[in-house]
Amino acid sequence: MEAVELIKKVRRIEIKARGLSRHIFAGQYHSAFKGRGIAFSEVREYRYGDDIRNIDWNVTARFNHPYVKVYEEERELTVMLLIDVSGSGIFGTRNSFKREVMTEIAAVLAFSAILNNDKIGVMFFSDKVEKIIRPQKGRKHILRIIRELLEFNPESKKTDLNEPLRYLTNAIRKRCTAFIISDFISPDFDESLRIASNKHDIAALKIYDPAETAIPDIGLVRISDPESGFEKWVDTSSSVLRRNYSQWWNNLSEKTKNTFIRAGVDSVSVSTGEDYVPALIRFFKKR
Incomplete structure (x- = not known):
């Protein structure tokens, strides 16, 4: 990304995120995520x-x-954003790619944190911990996080939540509030999440695209897995194919939901085809 374009994008995200944080989420955030006592x-x-x-x-x-x-x-908290930077984030059929929605939500949470005098840190992950930005305060720190979100290129395109969750448990010694922002299309992470949530206050923000929930009947198409690079031609006019895919998606969604429940982790789902603000407000209010 060209430097001028990057600066414009960072500034655009900052203006939107600061406005939402100051006028909508500041009070909700303060109530939902309390201090240490x-x-x-x-x-x-x-x-x-x-x-x-x-x-x-x-x-x-x-x-x-x-x-x-x-x-x-x-009041002061340490907040960690665990952000999925795997290949599946570069997907979107409506208003935005999943990665773009993740970036905006991360920026809103970051500005909400500094408005409440909390430190904010970031962990980028794929199937491993890609990068750590240590918790700090201040606008310059937030702008650095936004720049990294826009520019960061992971070494791996795959996803495995177990590695970042183990790091959170073992390397972040003091209790923190951690937001996991991901599509949660990952190998089983039930035990890792349960152990991490015993030590930290964890919230899960699931980002998905409406096109992931069902295959449309549009004839012969070539599909590609952004994480493995595997490509295949499929006949989407097959009702069996569409039914099997829908069942797979529903099973995965239910399994992920139950994983959150068993670990005692609050969660919210955000579609790339909708405004994320109402979903975040509902999420903050129910905590």
């Missing part, structure tokens, strides 16, 4: 209505007047 802030004089369980008896005895401890939420 509460921490002691200060001691002040007791006021009518204060919880008597918070009385500081040592200070009260010293000044012969009731004082209470005041606590505040430890």
Whole structure:
């Protein structure tokens, strides 16, 4: 991508993502993803209505007047975006490629995080961990993430969620909030997700294209697997072929959904053919 074109794309995504984060998602994000708990802030004089369980008896005895401890939420989080950069992301038949939708959603989440004073980091993955951007704060950091999302070329085109999930479990020592943004077309990752979710607060954002859900009846066509490079001519007028594919897709979707449920992971599905904003709002509200 040419430098001028890249700058324009980064700026366009920044304007959209910042606007959505500031005006729509800031409050939703804050409510949905809480901090690590509460921490002691200060001691002040007791006021009518204060919880008597918070009385500081040592200070009260010293000044012969009731004082209470005041606590505040430890708001700051470390947020990790686990972003699928495998070959299947370069697919789209409607408004955008899956990779483009992933990039915009990642930008919205990143700006929402920094508006809440959270650190944001990124893991690009295929069937392995491709690249790590360490958690930091600030606009420059977010713009770097967006540039990487637009320009990054993975070494592998395949997908396997087990490797990034193991890395999340073993290498990210402190508890974090992790968003997995992927189409989740991957070998079984049930156990890896369950182990990772015991340590971290994980949310799954499944990105799919409507054309992936069913094969249309359009005659003889050549299909290609973007991850393996395998190509084949198929007769889409075959009702058996279309039925078998639909069954495969439905089984895969149900299996993925059950994997999330068993691991206690909240999830949302986002279509490339629809506006992702309503889906994200519903997702934040249900957490």
